[in-house]
Amino acid sequence: MTALHGALAPNGGMKLAHVATVLNGGTPRADDVNWNGDVPFVTPPDLRGLDGDSIVETSRSLTELGASSGSTVAVSGLAVSCRAPIGYVGRLSRRSAFNQGCKAVVPSPAVDEKYLAYVLVAARPILEALGRGTTFMEISASDLGSLLVPATGREEQRRIADYLDRETATIDALIEKQQRLRSVLKERRQEVVRARLADVGPQVQLRHLVVRERPMTYGILQAGEHDDGGVPYIGPADISRVGGTPALQDLRRTTVEIAAQYQRSTLRPGDLVASIGPAYGHVMEISEELDGANLTQDTVRLALDPDRADRRYLMWVLRGAASRDFWNFEITGATFRRLNLGTLARTPVPLPSLNEQREIADHLDRATAKIDALIAKAERFIELAQERRAALITAAVTGQIEIPTED
Structure with missing residues (x-):
């Protein structure tokens, strides 16, 4: 175990493997009988951006035969991406299988699942730093299981998780608003370009x-x-x-x-x-x-x-x-x-003629400059809000801030 493993619990904690079961994933053969069934098949791209939220859908699914013959199935718990992208976390909303790019983390009865999800979200930079490999970076079940989880009682875990649910929901709403604005601005930019390039020459x-x-x-x-x-x-x-x-x-x-x-x-x-x-x-x-x-x-x-x-x-x-x-x-x-x-x-x-081409390029440079500035502003807001969200989660699960008691 390295110093990185204890970065979330510098004053001592519990190994993840002592408070949860860590399972490796796998992929069944490409035979048709194994695929397109009713069992969700979780892969790292399915977890991107979830930050501990429930896994609603996956890009692929397995039949019962495929799930039993070549993969690993978890009824509940968390899925963690351990191969690029490393450190994304999703909560299993139903019985699911997962590939070798993921690990399932099934918490013991003494650990609140939502709290553990937030701990693993806070651990993303640590898990990324623990990645090893030449062809692609990944972390092993042993490395993941050696991560030290802050030691606290289940009641306190639930209180932290409820607090983070409320606070991150507010931040997420602001991020979503800016993401919608960014999408509208990008569509507007495309329309400006499309309109100016329409019917300009053979x-x-x-x-x-x-x-x-x-x-x-x-x-x-x-x-x-x-x-x-x-x-x-x-x-x-x-x-x-x-x-x-x-x-x-x-x-x-x-x-x-x-x-x-x-x-x-x-x-x-x-x-x-x-x-x-x-x-x-x-x-x-x-x-x-x-x-x-x-x-x-x-x-x-x-x-x-x-x-x-x-x-x-x-x-x-x-x-x-x-x-x-x-x-x-x-x-x-x-x-x-x-x-x-x-x-x-x-x-x-x-x-069109070279002169008109240059005039069009000049016009589009000017016409899109203000839109690009607004897009950059929205993206900067999203970036800062995401940094604030990550810092809040880390501070809460590591005890750096006092969690207010609900009235």
């Missing part, structure tokens, strides 16, 4: 706007392959939704030898980079400081013909709803929602 396919000597090129560098070199590389996570360039110091780097194998996807200033993986449709421009950088998989380089297309204008087009609608239509029914080079090349682009 359409051409994107492939006709690329320099012939430097055609569209997939990034093929595997992220994490021979890192710690000197050549920066860009992946989907580095590409901002609304533009901008990631800071050079924040990029991962590969070796010169590896980068030399992928010269076809070497970037030059002014190139555009588009993400084509599951989060497709994000585009950024390469700055002078990123000259010579490379690309990972799920990205494509676009070297535009400056005599036909303005870079800023084309970024507005590719980020717009019309382009996304075209891509969504083209890949309907795909198992993995990923653009291929042919689909991207066929993307229709309204193409």
Whole structure:
């Protein structure tokens, strides 16, 4: 046991394994007889954002045969994600199975389930720090069971849980209001872009706007392959939704030898980079400081013909709803929602004169600036409220604040 295990109970506590049963999960074979039954199958993505709330639905389910043959079933208790994302907690609202990315934590009669859920929510930073692995980070049942839980009686546990239910409900209502505002602002932003790009000129396919000597090129560098070199590389996570360039110091780097194998996807200033993986449709421009950088998989380089297309204008087009609608239509029914080079090349682009393209880009820059400022303000409020919520939970379960008694 490390010092991290005792971070929630610096003055002593009880091991989680002494007050609850920790169960490993599993996944049955892919046979049809095991799947699409009545038993919810909990995986880490199903727990994201729950923060101890009940698990209402899961993306997949098992039959009774699948649940008994390849998974683990818990009738009650908590599910904790122990493989990326680590540390998310949900309460089982019904008999459920769970995969190997989760652990079930079934509290003993001496422990209040809601209180223990809040303790594990407060433990998320600790659990993340305990993660180990090379391919992906995860924590073991032993590490989870060694976590020290603050020692307090069941009556006090329930009082803390009731207090946190009330206080977090107020914070959650404020967060939800700002999330709705953010959604409305983003829809408004898309409408501004869509309206300005409607009926502006004849359409051409994107492939006709690329320099012939430097055609569209997939990034093929595997992220994490021979890192710690000197050549920066860009992946989907580095590409901002609304533009901008990631800071050079924040990029991962590969070796010169590896980068030399992928010269076809070497970037030059002014190139555009588009993400084509599951989060497709994000585009950024390469700055002078990123000259010579490379690309990972799920990205494509676009070297535009400056005599036909303005870079800023084309970024507005590719980020717009019309382009996304075209891509969504083209890949309907795909198992993995990923653009291929042919689909991207066929993307229709309204193409007025270069002067009008620049005027449209200038207009959209101005028209969206105020909306972007409001979106940023809402996102900052959400971030601060979430930090306040996390701090309140930690303070309450560790005894840093006095829990008021209800009248």
